[in-house]
Amino acid sequence: MESDDILLSNLDDSGILRLTLNDARRRNALSEAMLHRLGDAFAKAGSDPKVRVVVLAANGPAYCAGHDLKELTAGRAAADGGRAYFARIMALCSGVMQAIVTCPKPVIAEVSGIATAAGCQLVASCDLAIAADTAQFSTPGVHIGLFCSTPMVALSRNVTNKHAMEMLLTGDMIGADRAADMGLVNRAVAPETLRETTLAMAQKIASKSSLTLATGKRAFYEQREMTLPAAYDHASAVMVDNMLARDAKEGIGAFIEKRAPQWQDC
Known part of the structure; x- marks a missing residue:
């Protein structure tokens, strides 16, 4: 401490x-x-x-x-x-x-x-x-x-x-x-x-992926200040980038395979 x-x-x-x-x-x-x-x-x-x-x-x-x-x-x-x-x-x-x-x-x-x-x-x-x-x-x-x-x-x-x-x-x-x-x-x-x-x-x-949490927190506060169309455009772009992350691939794979995900925060 x-x-x-x-x-x-x-x-x-x-x-x-x-x-x-x-x-x-x-x-x-x-x-x-x-x-x-x-x-x-x-x-x-x-x-x-x-x-x-x-x-x-x-x-x-x-x-x-x-x-x-x-x-x-x-x-x-x-x-x-x-x-x-x-x-x-x-x-x-x-x-x-x-x-x-x-x-x-x-x-x-x-x-x-x-x-x-x-x-x-x-x-x-x-x-x-x-x-x-x-x-x-x-x-x-x-x-x-x-x-x-x-x-x-x-x-x-x-x-x-x-x-x-x-x-x-x-x-x-x-x-x-x-x-x-x-x-x-x-x-x-x-x-x-x-x-x-x-x-x-x-x-x-x-217990979640810190990359995923950081991505989501940042996007939440960013989209809140936008118009509805701009917010959806921004959130969609964030989702695309997020889908390409290693932890998203791992998390989806773990869900499909019914196992616990192994996060690497990347």
Whole structure:
């Protein structure tokens, strides 16, 4: 295990990388330091062939409280009132969220506590999310005069417009069951089974061809931004390339021959 003050990292024998936010004192806020650590961690995970799936978990009662407001407030002391600093932090945070989406490895959020503002954005940016049924979610910026505009990007790509706008306009906290109904998380489970449930899903995904998973994840996010005809053209081209891959030939052959496939991730 590699560890530091705010982020823990553990890669198991099945290729599941567990990243754990470990700044409970600050409610695992996305401080500048935390954002840098996360960005580095996802960059390394994406290029490490030993990593097959990433689980993003957290220690403490809060999964992630969003940006560190004390840190942001301190930035106002600059001559420009904080404009350059705020722009840099928002770009850094947006880069981390996009790094999760563009990471070729599937990313699962394991949400054990409250996820608010950019913390809710963090959950929404992950490919999958399993939450304890005691977890809660909100985009509460409107309570402090700051609309959650960047969390809105990830949120609006996970739930319907009206659900997203309700969260953004009211700032209300919602429970895990409601979040599951809305599609913000995949499922809500008892806290004592959260890690077990997340691990089971991670292991199931890790058993697949990593080439196939990377191909599919990339195509999913690419086609989502296209028109319907363009999406079908793009997906068809991806399928052709995928069919020519060694693992697709092996997987189809194994299915026909009724045997377990032997992946080589190529």
